[in-house]
Amino acid sequence: MTARAHRRRNALTGYALLAPSLFGLTCFLLFPVLVVLWLSFQQWDLISPARFVGLANYVSVLSDPIFGNSLLVTLVFVLIVIPIQTGLGLLAASLLTRGLPGSTILRTIYVLPWICAPLALGVVWNWIFAPTGGALNAILGTRIEWLTDPNLALPAVCAVVIWTNVGYVTLFFMAGLLNIPAHILEAAKLDGAGAVAMFWRIKLPLLRPTMFFVLVTSLISTFQIFDQVYALTGGGPDHRTDLVASHIYSEAFQLFDLGRAAVMAVVLLVILVAVTVAQQLYFRRRTTYDLSV
Amino acid sequence: MTSVSNAVRRPLRAIAIYAVLLLAAVVTLGPFLLSAMTAFKTPEQFAQQSSLAPPNPWTLGNLANILTGPADFGRAIGVTVLVAVFLVVFQLLFSILAAYAFARVEFPGRDALFWVYLSTLMVPAVVIVIPLYLMMTQLGLRNTFWGLVLPFAFGSPYAIFLLREYFRGIPQDLIDAARLDGANTLDILVEVVVPLSRPIIATLVLITAVSQWNNFMWPLVITSGNNWRTVTVATASLQSQFNGNWTLVMAATTLALVPLVALFLVFQKQIVQSVAITGFK
Numbered sequence: 001m002t003a004r005a006h007r008r009r010n011a012l013t014g015y016a017l018l019a020p021s022l023f024g025l026t027c028f029l030l031f032p033v034l035v036v037l038w039l040s041f042q043q044w045d046l047i048s049p050a051r052f053v054g055l056a057n058y059v060s061v062l063s064d065p066i067f068g069n070s071l072l073v074t075l076v077f078v079l080i081v082i083p084i085q086t087g088l089g090l091l092a093a094s095l096l097t098r099g100l101p102g103s104t105i106l107r108t109i110y111v112l113p114w115i116c117a118p119l120a121l122g123v124v125w126n127w128i129f130a131p132t133g134g135a136l137n138a139i140l141g142t143r144i145e146w147l148t149d150p151n152l153a154l155p156a157v158c159a160v161v162i163w164t165n166v167g168y169v170t171l172f173f174m175a176g177l178l179n180i181p182a183h184i185l186e187a188a189k190l191d192g193a194g195a196v197a198m199f200w201r202i203k204l205p206l207l208r209p210t211m212f213f214v215l216v217t218s219l220i221s222t223f224q225i226f227d228q229v230y231a232l233t234g235g236g237p238d239h240r241t242d243l244v245a246s247h248i249y250s251e252a253f254q255l256f257d258l259g260r261a262a263v264m265a266v267v268l269l270v271i272l273v274a275v276t277v278a279q280q281l282y283f284r285r286r287t288t289y290d291l292s293v
Numbered sequence: 294m295t296s297v298s299n300a301v302r303r304p305l306r307a308i309a310i311y312a313v314l315l316l317a318a319v320v321t322l323g324p325f326l327l328s329a330m331t332a333f334k335t336p337e338q339f340a341q342q343s344s345l346a347p348p349n350p351w352t353l354g355n356l357a358n359i360l361t362g363p364a365d366f367g368r369a370i371g372v373t374v375l376v377a378v379f380l381v382v383f384q385l386l387f388s389i390l391a392a393y394a395f396a397r398v399e400f401p402g403r404d405a406l407f408w409v410y411l412s413t414l415m416v417p418a419v420v421i422v423i424p425l426y427l428m429m430t431q432l433g434l435r436n437t438f439w440g441l442v443l444p445f446a447f448g449s450p451y452a453i454f455l456l457r458e459y460f461r462g463i464p465q466d467l468i469d470a471a472r473l474d475g476a477n478t479l480d481i482l483v484e485v486v487v488p489l490s491r492p493i494i495a496t497l498v499l500i501t502a503v504s505q506w507n508n509f510m511w512p513l514v515i516t517s518g519n520n521w522r523t524v525t526v527a528t529a530s531l532q533s534q535f536n537g538n539w540t541l542v543m544a545a546t547t548l549a550l551v552p553l554v555a556l557f558l559v560f561q562k563q564i565v566q567s568v569a570i571t572g573f574k
Contacts, residue, residue, distance in 0.1 A: 007399070013478050014400030021391035022406075024447020028425065029413045035424035092317060095310050102311075108561050109318045111568055112325070115557060117507035119525040120549035123532050124328040127539050135327045138344045167321070171569050224417045227509045231529065245419040252423045253514060265420040276415050 033269070039262035046256050053259065061263040069239055070247040071267075077158060077243060078222050085162045086214060089169030090207075094199065096170065097177045107174065110167030118164065122231025125160045129232070153233050153240050160228055169214055176210030177203060216279045220272060244268055325550065331543035332356065339540050355544035359531065365519045366548060369527035372438075376512075376523065377505035379442050381498055387448035388497070392456030393482055397468065407457075410450045418510055426514050440515045441523075452497050455570075459493040460486060496567040499560060503553065524549045 044050035096103045128135045129146035146156045188202045226245040235242040252261035333348040359366045434440035471481050509525040516522045528545045535541045
C-alpha cells in the first residue's frame with residue numbers, strides 16, 4: 001500500500017469512528033449554543049411567533065435589578081461555599097492522612113453524599129429544615145423557619161452544598177498530602193519545624209496544584225447549582241437564594257420569556273468560559289515544585 | 294510509620310482527632326438515616342412523636358403507597374433504569390469509537406477537532422437546556438423516551454477525553470501485532486483495546502449510570518405527567534404535591550437514594566477511585 005493510500009485509509013477510518021459523536025456534538029451541543037445566541041436577539045413566549053428585537057433583551061436583562069441580584073447572590077454563595085468546603089476538606093484530609101486506623105472507612109463515608117442525587121438530598125434537607133416535624137428543630141428544640149427566613153435561607157442552602165461537597169474535596173487533598181515525599185517532611189522536622197509550621201510552610205505550598213484544581217472545579221460546579229435550590233427554596237424567600245442557574249430556568253420555563261433567558265444563559269456562559277480560560281493561562285505559568293529529587 | 298507512633302505517644306490527641314472525624318461521619322450519615330427512618334413511620338407516629346424517634350411500629354405503607362399509588366413511583370424507577378441502561382450502552386460505545394480515533398488514528402484535523410470536543414466541556418447544562426427543549430419540541434419528542442435520551446446518546450466529550458488518555462497508554466506493539474495478523478480497526482478495538490481498558494470502562498459505566506439516575510434538570514424540562522418522568526422528577530413533584538406529608542416524601546427520597554447507597558457499598562473502592570480520577574460529574 002502506498003503512503004498516500006495509507007493516509008487516505010486512515011482519514012476514512014478516523015472520520016468513520018468519529019461520525020456518531022461528531023453528529024451528537026454538532027446537533028446537541030454546538031448548534032444549541034448558536035440557537036441560544038439567536039434566541040437572545042428574539043422576543044418569544046413560545047405562543048406567538050419569535051420576533052427580532054435587536055439588543056432589547058440585553059438592555060432589559062443587564063438593567064434588571066432582579067438579575068443583578070441573582071448574580072450577586074451567586075457570587076456571595078460561591079464566596080461562602082468555596083472557602084468553607086476547602087478549609088473543611090483540608091482539615092479532614094490532614095486528619096485522615098495520619099495513619100490512624102479507620103481512616104479509609106471514614107473517607108468513604110464522607111464521599112457518599114457527593115455521588116447521591118442532589119435533588120433527592122435537597123428534598124431530604126428540606127424536611128430536616130422544616131419548622132414543624134423537621135429533624136434540625138427537633139435536635140435543637142427550636143421552631144426556626146430555616147428556609148423561609150430571609151436571613152437564614154442562603155446560609156441553609158450553602159450548608160447543604162458544603163455538606164455534599166466536603167468529601168469530594170477531602171479526597172483530592174488526601175491524594176495531594178500522600179504524594180508529598182516523606183523525605184521532605186523528615187528534612188523539615190530535622191530543621192525543627194513544628195506541626196503548625198510544617199502545615200503552613202511545607203504542606204500547603206506543596207498542595208498548590210491540588211488546591212488550584214479543587215478551587216477551579218468547585219468554582220465551575222458551584223456556579224451551576226440548580227437541583228438543591230429547586231428542592232430547598234425555589235429561589236426564595238424574596239429572591240434571597242435565587243442562584244443564576246435557577247433564575248435562568250424560571251425565566252425560561254415558568255415565565256416563558258425565552259429571549260431574556262437566553263441573554264442570561266449567554267452571560268453565564270461568558271463567565272464560565274472566562275474562568276476556564278483564566279485557569280488555563282494561569283496553569284501555563286504557575287509555580288510548581290519539583291518533587292522528583 | 295512515624296505518624297502512628299506519634300498517635301500512640303499522644304493518645305489524647307488521637308482521641309481528639311477521632312472525636313472530630315466521628316462527628317463529621319455522624320453529620321454525613323445522619324440525614325440518610327433520619328430520612329430512611331421517617332419513611333418507615335406511620336403518619337400518626339410522625340405527627341405525634343419527635344421526628345428523631347425510631348419507627349414504632351415499622352410500616353411499609355408509605356413505600357407501597359408511592360410505588361403503586363397515583364404517584365406511580367414504580368414506573369418512574371422503570372423509566373430511569375431504562376434511560377440509564379440505554380445511555381450507558383450507547384454513550385460508551387460511541388465514546389470508545391471517538392476516543393480510539395483521537396488516540397490511535399492519524400487523520401487531518403484531528404487535534405483541532407479534539408480541541409473542539411474539549412471546549413464543549415465548558416458549556417453549562419442550563420445554557421443548552423433551552424435550545425434542546427425547543428429542538429425536541431420541534432421534532433415532536435417532548436415527553437417521550439427519545440426526548441429523554443437522544444441529546445446524550447452520541448457520546449460524552451468527558452468520557453472521550455478520559456478514554457483517549459487511557460488508550461494512549463496501550464502499547465503500540467500490541468496493536469501492530471494484531472494488524473499483522475490481519476485484524477481491521479474494529480477487530481483491534483473489540484479484541485485488544487476494549488479488553489485492556491476494562492478499568493476505565495468500568496469507571497465510566499459507574500459514572501454514567503449514577504449520573505443518569507441523578508439527572509434532574511433535563512428530565513424535568515422535557516417530561517410532563519407520569520408517563521416518562523424519572524425518579525428525581527417524581528420525587529420533586531411528590532414534594533410539592535404532598536407538601537408536609539413527610540413520611541410519603543421521605544419514602545420517595547429513600548427509594549431515590551437506596552440504589553445509590555447500595556451501589557456505593559458494593560463498589561466503594563472503585564467509586565472512591567473514580568471520584569479521585571474524574572470528579573464524577
